[in-house]
Amino acid sequence: MxxxxxxxxxxxxxxxxFVDIGDLVAASQAGARFGMAHAWVLLVGVLGICAYAEMAxxxxxxxxRAVFDLVRERLGPRVALLNLVASYVVTVxxxxxxxxxxxxxxxLATGVSYLLWVPVAAFAVWLVLxxxxxxxxxxxxxxxxxxxxxxxxxxxxxxxxxxxxGRQAVQLSSAGQGWSAYWFVAVALxxxxxxxxxxxxxxxxxxxxxxxxxxxxxxxSSVLIGFPVGGFLALSLIxxxxxxxxxxxxxxxxxxxxxxxxxxxxxxxxLAVAVLAxxxxxxxxxxxxxxxxxxxxxxYFGWQWGKRISPRKAARFHSVLLVSVLLGVLALLTRVDxxxxxxxxxxxxxxxxxxxxxxxxxVANDRNYLGDRVNGRWTNLLGALFLLLIVVASVAAIPLxxxxxxxx
Amino acid sequence: MRxxxxxxxxxxxxxxxxxxxxxxxxxxxxxxxxxxxxxxDCLLTGQRVLGERVGGWxxxxxxxxxxRFVDDPPVPPVRISVSxxxxxxxxxxxxxxxxxxxxxxxxxWLRRHLIDRIPGAHRASG
Numbered sequence: 001m002x003x004x005x006x007x008x009x010x011x012x013x014x015x016x017x018f019v020d021i022g023d024l025v026a027a028s029q030a031g032a033r034f035g036m037a038h039a040w041v042l043l044v045g046v047l048g049i050c051a052y053a054e055m056a057x058x059x060x061x062x063x064x065r066a067v068f069d070l071v072r073e074r075l076g077p078r079v080a081l082l083n084l085v086a087s088y089v090v091t092v093x094x095x096x097x098x099x100x101x102x103x104x105x106x107x108l109a110t111g112v113s114y115l116l117w118v119p120v121a122a123f124a125v126w127l128v129l130x131x132x133x134x135x136x137x138x139x140x141x142x143x144x145x146x147x148x149x150x151x152x153x154x155x156x157x158x159x160x161x162x163x164x165x166g167r168q169a170v171q172l173s174s175a176g177q178g179w180s181a182y183w184f185v186a187v188a189l190x191x192x193x194x195x196x197x198x199x200x201x202x203x204x205x206x207x208x209x210x211x212x213x214x215x216x217x218x219x220x221s222s223v224l225i226g227f228p229v230g231g232f233l234a235l236s237l238i239x240x241x242x243x244x245x246x247x248x249x250x251x252x253x254x255x256x257x258x259x260x261x262x263x264x265x266x267x268x269x270x271l272a273v274a275v276l277a278x279x280x281x282x283x284x285x286x287x288x289x290x291x292x293x294x295x296x297x298x299x300y301f302g303w304q305w306g307k308r309i310s311p312r313k314a315a316r317f318h319s320v321l322l323v324s325v326l327l328g329v330l331a332l333l334t335r336v337d338x339x340x341x342x343x344x345x346x347x348x349x350x351x352x353x354x355x356x357x358x359x360x361x362x363v364a365n366d367r368n369y370l371g372d373r374v375n376g377r378w379t380n381l382l383g384a385l386f387l388l389l390i391v392v393a394s395v396a397a398i399p400l401x402x403x404x405x406x407x408x
Numbered sequence: 409m410r411x412x413x414x415x416x417x418x419x420x421x422x423x424x425x426x427x428x429x430x431x432x433x434x435x436x437x438x439x440x441x442x443x444x445x446x447x448x449d450c451l452l453t454g455q456r457v458l459g460e461r462v463g464g465w466x467x468x469x470x471x472x473x474x475x476r477f478v479d480d481p482p483v484p485p486v487r488i489s490v491s492x493x494x495x496x497x498x499x500x501x502x503x504x505x506x507x508x509x510x511x512x513x514x515x516x517w518l519r520r521h522l523i524d525r526i527p528g529a530h531r532a533s534g
Contacts, residue, residue: 063498065421072432073419077462080419130526131533302421302432302453303515310532315519316512318529322522368416369498 003225006218008142009209010053010226012284013202015145016292017049017195018042018230019237020094020285021101022342024258024278026192027234030185031241032252034175035168039235041186045193046231048386050223051379052357055364056199057219060206063369067203067360068299074359083355084300088293090345090352091197095289096328099125100338101282104255109275115335122329125286129321134208134307141287144280146229150273152236154265160243168242175246184400184407187393191349192342193231194390196356197292204295208306213373253339290328294320343406350394357387421499422453422488424506431486431512433500434458451493451500454485455514478513486510 019027030038056067065073068087072080102125103117128137174182202223211219240261245252252258255278262270298305298317305317332338361383364375375383401407422430431453439449459470475481486509494503502509523529 065498069421076419077434077458078466081462081466131528133533301455301458302429302434303512304429307533310530311523311526312519312529315515315523318523319518 003221005139007222007225007229008139009202009205010222010224011142011145011229012138012226012288013053013198013205014049014227014230015142015233015281016094016098016201016285016288017193017198017227018045018234019145019148019281020192020289020342021097021104021255021282021338022094022340023189023192023234024101024237024255024281025253025339026185026188026343027237028241028245028258029252030189031238032245032250033177034173034182034185035242035246036165036238037168037172037175037182038186038189038238039169040172041189042193042231042235042238044389045190046227047382048389049194049198050227051382051386052194052360053199053202053223053227054220055360055375055379055383056203057206057211057223058216058373059360059363059369060203061211061216061219062213062371062373064207065363065369066207066295066299067199067356068296070359070363071356072300074362075355079355080300083352084296086348086352087196087200087296087356090195090348091200091289091293091296092324092327093331093345094195094197094342095286095293095324096331097338097341098282098286098289099325099328100332100341101255102279102286103332104338105275105278105282108256108259108278109272114338115333118329118332121283121286122325125283125290126322126325128287129290129307129325130311130318132307134205137287138205141280141284142226145233145277145284147273147277147280148233149236150262150266150270150277151240152232154262154270155236155239155243157265158240158243158261160239165239165242168246175249178404180400180404181407183396184404187397187400188343188346188407190389190393191346191353191397193234194353194357194386195349196352197289197296199356199360200292200295201288204291204299204305208308216373255339286328290321290324293324294318346397347401350397353390353394354387357383357390361387416496417451417500420496422451422502423499424502424504424509425494426505428506430488430502430506430509432458434485435461437487448490450490451488452485453488454483454512456483457485474514477517479517483513486512 099121102121103114106117107114244261259274262274297320303316304314311318420433433451435452435457437450438446455474459467492502492504494501
């Protein structure tokens with residue numbers, strides 16, 4: 001239990017990457033269209049984010065520097081500013097989508113249009129950011145997000161053909177949808193699993209919790225439990241959609257369709273748990289993205305940041321938080337579809353991803369920061385391979401998006 | 409103290425004696441001693457001096473934004489004498505408290521006009 005509580009920071013960080021509002025639908029859609037053929041992408045993504053979150057957590061514990069500190073220190077003010085702008089746009093647009101997701105979950109429970117719930121959701125999110133203690137926030141939303149395990153349980157209750165799922169995962173096929181659509185979905189899933197705000201949030205959370213070198217073991221278990229749990233939740237979404245939708249090739253693009261497999265398995269109670277899970281993960285992802293946007297800006301400029309001190313002593317940090325939430329609300333009131341909002345961020349992520357992960361890898365080898373806790377040879381090899389993969393995925397994202405018209 | 413200025417000093421976080429974040433080393437200032445040798449005199453921090461260092465239209469935009477949210481622009485940067493530096497590791501650590509240094513004008517402006525007006529601004533959530 002103590003291990004699990006220590007791991008909630010990792011779980012909450014992973015939720016924003018693996019099962020936020022965009023991914024709830026995108027993962028289910030991938031399962032409906034291609035079966036389990038994208039399972040390997042999640043495995044690769046989990047391995048990559050674990051490698052980088054471990055480095056970022058180690059740097060935060062030993063030196064007290066969070067990720068955007070490193071970005072500014074290593075890339076200088078200009079290139080870091082480019083990264084800040086790209087990361088801020090990605091993160092705040094994702095925040096908008098999550099606020100919409102919270103409102104959609106409430107709409108699913110009440111039947112009242114989500115647009116009316118958007119201001120309520122935004123106020124609730126802001127209130128938590130303004131008042132709730134960081135550890136409490138991380139535990140409540142990290143643990144509540146685990147309600148999404150209901151999808152894994154549903155898989156057991158449904159007449160699942162495990163052999164068939166296994167074959168789909170191993171024998172890759174484009175299921176008659178075309179290989180460019182297959183690869184677009186693969187790149188989109190991969191990019192969302194390594195979203196830059198996950199490492200901003202994880203490393204800054206470590207600093208908020210005052211990790212020191214003595215907490216390295218906890219930091220590592222938080223990574224090694226949290227991110228695989230996030231990956232498992234996303235995998236169970238793909239699998240349930242593959243079981244329920246893939247045979248008929250039905251398409252899927254709303255939240256109630258995502259919940260359908262759980263309803264088939266458990267009826268009304270299943271729906272209630274699924275709605276609660278959607279609420280928890282989107283709310284958690286909104287907290288993660290809101291804080292990450294403000295962490296990145298504050299760390300770039302060197303402002304006082306964090307929830308440990310009173311807001312008036314971190315006025316610039318809390319101003320950015322407030323403005324980001326308001327921008328999210330404004331974006332949603334244009335009536336843009338919150339579920340599709342995150343898909344377009346893929347292209348801007350392409351700028352932010354290499355400019356975020358390269359400084360982590362460089363500093364993880366710098367003895368001025370880490371003393372003798374610098375990367376070993378295998379961590380460096382893994383880190384370099386993933387950086388290469390991230391660059392390839394970033395470059396491939398744009399032509400694939402154009403050829404397939406965003407994966408159509 | 410011998411340091412590689414661009415690698416070890418510029419863009420580093422400045423932290424006070426209590427662990428408060430003071431700002432970043434946005435620029436540095438040299439002075440000339442009696443024998444005509446230049447020496448490092450001050451660390452400079454603030455959006456305006458950062459904008460001037462970045463240069464171009466982006467730098468000018470940073471300066472314009474910095475000037476918009478202060479009471480009487482243009483504000484000079486916060487100057488921190490090198491003699492106040494205690495040690496340098498992954499950050500520049502000062503031997504004084506942030507309260508003894510001039511406050512950031514942007515922080516003061518936002519505190520007065522926005523954050524202090526919201527209930528609960530005085531209590532840390534921890």
